[in-house]
Amino acid sequence: MRFFRLRRRRLQLLFYLTTGINILIVLAVLYHEKIFNTIDIIQIPINNELCRFIPFNITSKSLNLKNLTFSQVESELSHLSLNYGGKWSPKPENSRKSRVAIIVPYRDRIKNLHLFLLYMHKYLSNQNVEYGIYLVEPLQYLTFNRALLINAGYLEALRDDPSWDCFIFHDVDMLPENKLNIYECNSEVPKQMAVAINTYSYSTDGYFKEKYFGGINAFTKDQFRKINGFSNSYYGWGIEDDDARNRVLDHFPRIARQRPEIGRYFANCHEKQEKNPYRFMLYMTASSRMKTDGLNSIMYKLVKKEQNNLFTRFYIKYKNVKY
DSSP states (O other): OHHHHHHHHHHHHHHHHHHHHHHHHHHHHHTHHHHHHHHHOOOSOOOGGGGSSOOSOOOSSOOOGGGOOHHHHHHHTGGGOOBTTTEEOOOTTTOOSOEEEEEEEOSSOHHHHHHHHHHHHHHHHHTTOEEEEEEEEEOTTSOOOHHHHHHHHHHHHHHHOTTOOEEEEEOTTEEEOOTTOOOOOOSSSOEEOOOEEGGGTTOOSTHHHHTOOOSEEEEEHHHHHHTTSSOSOOOSBSSHHHHHHHHHHHHSSOOEEOOTTTSEEEEOOOOOOOBOTTHHHHHHTGGGGTTTSSTTTOOEEEEEEEEOSSOEEEEEEEOOOOO
16 A cells, blocks of 8 residues: 555656646747747847848849849840759869759749849859759748758759759848859768858857858758758748757768858848747757658648749648648
8 A cells, every 4th residue: 555655656746747847848938039049049130221232243234133024034144055944054174073953942032033043043153063943932822831841842853853962952032242152062061151141240150150050051962861851840930940950960070161251141131931939849849850850751742843944943732830
């Protein structure tokens, strides 16, 4: 009898301890902004004025960059002889070793897209990089999920051309400012290409010194497979890049980062995306999902594949999550 009483007390203590821990987690989630900010805060305030004026020449013609059309972009790039699907190859004697797929998670940023295509095709061809540009876009009613779109873009680009060996995941609003920022992968570890960004006053302190892993990342095909891709769980804006950084550091000794003067990026203005209120809760449990949430668990359907001279676009459908 005494044995059963002791056992019951232990179970009660375990219950109280578990309940207390769960309450603490709930309180942490309720106050996630304050708690998370002490861990990974971006201290530099956003300066939206810095995104309004492009600080470098993007075209040789007097085009109105605010009202660009696809036909104008195509005309401006006609001298490049782009291949169908937004692909370009240099002469064999000038070509770099790797073949680069640029994966762009995209939705409703048409002005940013026009500028991106106009600038990046010139930029990449000047580097003699063999590349292709892929847009990955969800159906209109779906909640945007950047990381899931990146995973889907990786898989669909390989289906389109299995010989891609370097994948650069690229936000559509960001343009590289330094021509020495070569678009290729590091063969040893994943690479963070965007290091100093105009809207954060090109800061390289605090979060941006070693923790920022957003905007533009470069992975070899095998590196991305090794980390199981990105998490598919982050609907809406926020923290999928911090989750991805942890995945990389769980499998690799470091992240290769461009020097600040090389990894400078201009971020165009755009409307802010709605934040996921549960993003910090997901981040707290991210390590437990690394092996089960990613490339090996992604569920989506390719609805349509669209190709033109500027890009290949994948329209995809996935299970929707609203909050």
